[in-house]
Amino acid sequence: MTIHIGAKPGEIAETVLMPGDPLRAKWAAETFLEDARCVNEVRGMLGFTGTWRGHRVTIHGSGMGMPSLSIYANELIRDYGAQTLIRIGSCGAMQRHVRVRNLILAMTASSVSTPSTGIFRELNFAPCADWGLLRAAVEAAEARGLSPHVGGIYSADVFYDERPDLNEMMTRHGILGVEMEAAELYNLAARHNVRALAVLTVSDHLLTHEALPAEDRERSFGDMVEIALAAAFPGEV
């Protein structure tokens, strides 16, 4: 047990999928894993461990925003030995050619600040995805007939943003979308020499103001779970 995770030693798999929403973690575990068992419910943050095609997998919520994700990812890596962490979540599109429902695989994650900023101080560290996971996710997406956008995203500190100029700057610099967790996940993966990737579906568009209808959210979420699992275990594609 850690401060925020009630799982016993050995109850967390080396491969962890991290949706923001704990109820999405439950749905994904019940839908895609065999013998899924709840291993954490501290503060209502749910984690489940089961198997996918014989491989042990944990699906654990991250909560919203980098401070929340940082707590869970730190404990999963440092206390439970997680080696591969894949965020599955939504983002807002920041380019016209990126459409609602599209898939984004985050090669890098820019930010104004992250929970690691205090460590980096004057350094502009460039958080990036694990190349092997990224490549395998592209292949898994293409095998499903999807054409993912691959590039930089922006991990923001606030959802209700009062600095439209920053979003414009990101758009001008080719950033594909905005979410709130990936940069810290990539920082932690680098620090602890483990693998990380963020697989994102565009749920809303900052330029056109379109939004993904509720009934499409479950399907896109299911696609992301499948792509994340196939990327983690590429021999199974």
Ligand code: HPA
């Ligand atoms: N901003 C930040 N995070 C998000 C957004 C957004 O527009 N959409 C989905 N996650």
